[in-house]
Amino acid sequence: MNREKRQGATLASAIGSEWAKLWSVSTSTACLLAGLALTGVFAFYYASIARINAHPLQPLGNAPVSALTLGQFTLLVLAMATVTGEYATGSARASLLWVPVRARLHLAKSAVTAAVAFAAGTGFGAVGLAVAWGPFGGRATFDAAQSATQVLAMGVYCALLAVLAVGVALALRTAAAALSVLVVLVAGLPVMCTGLGGPLLTAVNDLLPQTAGTYFMRGGDTPYPAPVGLLIVLGWAVAAHLAGLVVLRRRDA
């Protein structure tokens, strides 16, 4: 880490700076530990319910995927806070003085939080698998390749959510506004759509990031193949990233 020579201001150095910033505040570690605990507890809970209610056999990975419905928020907060924390303290200006190329700063933040969220997502998945096996009590199937795919899919989904959160946060700047939008988009709308029901709302729900992400992570074929779910989440992440970039470029810091 101390080997940098006069390499100048590049995307790599911007990423290095964002990485250093992320780990020099304890919020990041706290978010990851909270996410791990939430995913672990709810994977255990999900598996226990499946056993108690004698659900049909299902892949073991479904437990951590379902638990991620809660655990994902810790990663959303982590990613969002890398932006809103800077606007709240005024240090967003410092970041722009260090890396004045807006697209580069934005990309560095997205890359760092996505990498951390990917690692966290797979970590949550692996822990969730281990925790859920016991309480399932034989009501789950374990296939190494399938579980590995699901765990990786969780990592990819979390990485895209981090990109989404950074984009939304850059567009809105305050934690209150960004978190409101993220919670409504990721959790509120799916609950509302499924609660009210009907073909239109079901179709809308299938296009929302969490719903699409769940289809992707569960790896089925209904209502659409898993890769389509991935593309939908990717679309949300790209849209949020571009929205954040437009605001970052246009608005005064």
Added chain:
Amino acid sequence: MITLRGLTKRYGETVAVDDLTLDVEEGRVTGFLGPNGAGKSTTMRMILGLDHPTAGTALIDGRPYAQLPCPLREVGALLDAKALHPARSARGHLNSQARSNGIPVRRVDEVLEQVGLAKVARKRAGAFSLGMYQRLGIAGALLGDPKVLVLDEPVNGLDPEGVRWVRELVREQAARGRTVFLSSHLMSEMQLTADRLVVIGRGHLLADLPMAELLARSASASVHVRTAEPEELRLLAGKLDDVDVSGETTLVARGTTSAAVGDLAHHIGVRLHELHPVTASLEQAYMELTAQSVEYGTTGEPKAGL
């Protein structure tokens, strides 16, 4: 060198910075003065690429800030010293900053030592006093050993020793051929620090000239005279344009020099018992300038004093 050409910033109807054209040259300390709300910070933010000008350009060595290949090695800036994450340590903060521009990490320890924060380098910045924040901000400005320094109120919150340290630091930077552009509301300090002054009021350029010239132009620059006899005083006063008779044998003349008054007295045969010039303080000169800001602003003179 910092080059501003027609730099303008409007927020809706309000004009924060109006058509500012000036050069901040290397090798000297240029003070940036103006009342609160005059547009100093907005100007500095535009120089640093944080705010977008409505019109005009702000260039550093010929380029906009955002196009500098390695900005921290070229420009060191201190805007709002308290604008940093309170949970991060001084070292953590500077470390992130160094990495962003590929500056060797050893520079972090060097500047921490230089500003006197080496002992508290691992403390949370949130626990710092205002003076410590300022020192950390200055450390950040010096980190890339830049050719240009842009410092907004760098001595705000510093103790007298700290104020003096900043003065010596910026003087030394200028002596090394660097460009120093700094704002301050402490006039006495500015008088000791700056070589040249840029004064703005309501976004307009009021003055851009050497310190000595600004002080000489002040209405409060005066010549105090005491004559031998009241009769002689009346004689002398009659020959001077702007004069206040302050006693039986004393007067204060303005808009002239002690040499001119002495020559005049000799010429008309008046005996002087006392003759001394009183130079204006920067504070007085500044107050006059900004009080007249509307008048100056509407004459449309491009550069007073040049």
